[in-house]
Amino acid sequence: NAGVTQTPKFRVLKTGQSMTLLCAQDMNHEYMYWYRQDPGMGLRLIHYSVGEGTTAKGEVPDGYNVSRLKKQNFLLGLESAAPSQTSVYFCASSYSPIAYEQYFGPGTRLTVT
């Protein structure tokens, strides 16, 4: 049981490049989330999904897109990366909104130069 995994672990992009971060969970969770962590800012929600085929905006969605084509996967895309998107990205999943506990992946450290 791997839990929540994230690919890649590290990435360096040039401004304007695009990339996709992959999150996978093997716990059959309905809910999945993408956060970014920046110094002094805590964890801020980018987008989330309440089930396969659904997505919704979080607190800081601008510059990101997401897709949930399969229940176990949640993809985060950056179409045109900017230096302000340099951050550590965490994916999380949970069984239901009533079970508030979320399980987090190990994170992806992204640097945009």
Added chain:
Amino acid sequence: DQQVKQNSPSLSVQEGRISILNCDYTNSMFDYFLWYKKYPAEGPTFLISISSIKDKNEDGRFTVFLNKSAKHLSLHIVPSQPGDSAVYFCAASVQGAQKLVFGQGTRLTINP
């Protein structure tokens, strides 16, 4: 608008003593609160939670206290151990909101 605030970026405590981490919130609709622990290069892991119908929840060395009138919660760790050195995030949720709001985190260092 920071709805969940951890005003102490860091805290240093001697091993064996009590660690007290604080968290304040502004949204009176929050009805569930959680604490997460994060080690470097790892994702946060759930530590303990409390519902707004309670004022205290205990799990081993960890106790969370909720003061609804003051919109304040605290995490007590006693006795503190070196392995408790980590960043601690508090988080809050409104029932049915399907998402958590996190504080900025407090870095706890336990000194031998």
